[in-house]
Amino acid sequence: MKQALLATGINGLVGSKFVELFENKYSFDKLDVADLENPVDITNESSVNNAIQNSTADFIIHYAAYTDVTGAWKQKGDKFGLAYKVNVDGTKNIVKACKNFGKHLIHVSTAYVFNGDKNELYTETDDLSPIEWYGQTKAEAETAITDSDINWTILRIDQPFRSDNYARPDAVRRIVDGLKNDKLYPQFTNHFFGPTFIDDFALVVDWVIRTKSKGIYNSSSGESWTDFDFASLINDNFHFEKEIKKGDLNEYLKTLDRPYQRNTAMSIEKLKNEIDFELKSVKQAVKLVKL
Ligand SMILES: NC(=O)c1ccc[n+]([C@@H]2O[C@H](COP(=O)([O-])OP(=O)(O)OC[C@H]3O[C@@H](n4cnc5c(N)ncnc54)[C@H](OP(=O)(O)O)[C@@H]3O)[C@@H](O)[C@H]2O)c1
Incomplete structure (x- = not known):
């Protein structure tokens, strides 16, 4: 018999892969705002309460979020805006x-809860320090969870990509599209991030459920890549043989009206020490991507 799971956001880029694999x-038991028969908007307290009350599941996986970072910046400070309402x-x-009905919450979060100023990988003990509205709403969501007395697990990811295509381009396919169409922007050599292989992340979520692990886990690749090196990896992997121009984040920041994290790469040593399977390296994962 299948184990029942409550879930939000499982039509999204990250959550739909978990459903496909598991x-x-x-x-x-979906809390899905687009469901035709039984839509559940997570901003509606009584709908959420009813949906969770009616489920036998012990866990809820919470993928749903307002994920448009630029759109969120336009709502900066607006607690009635959609980004704040959905995320917080x-x-x-x-x-x-979860408190009312004794469920364990698995919450998907982001490296954007950090300011990006650190010169090393971010760890689970680093303080929250968001610098833009999306990151701030995700940080407030984390705090609402860590301040609660429910059972919880927070999994932070960064720049996700998956093996198969999704309706929206992911971190790999954005570069692929740019290379194919000769429209790739110059790629920063001084911006650092930790690409997350969504297929492996699904295994991490399953591991949390299997082991009932609690607490915060950074759950990216644990590697640190510059945009230029990551784009070069993709260029080589798919044999595009295009020339990639180098870009300077500092120059770009002068044109941008919202703050942008210089470094969102996270250490996953804590997770790697506990999981009972191997995560793929970014190079191994990119080899598995089917265009
Ligand atoms: N994508 C990234 O670059 C990235 C990076 C770091 C962390 N994350 C985190 O990873 C998680 C999943 O991201 P994703 O990229 O898979 O997101 P996504 O593709 O944008 O999907 C978001 C999901 O949230 C649902 N949703 C939005 N508003 C809702 C509401 N009011 N009530 C119920 N459901 C609602 C959407 O439902 P519909 O499909 O029905 O509209 C959709 O299924 C998020 O928590 C995000 O913060 C993402």
């Missing part, structure tokens, strides 16, 4: 329902 193991109020509604 649909034989889990049955999903929505998460608080889920926390309350």
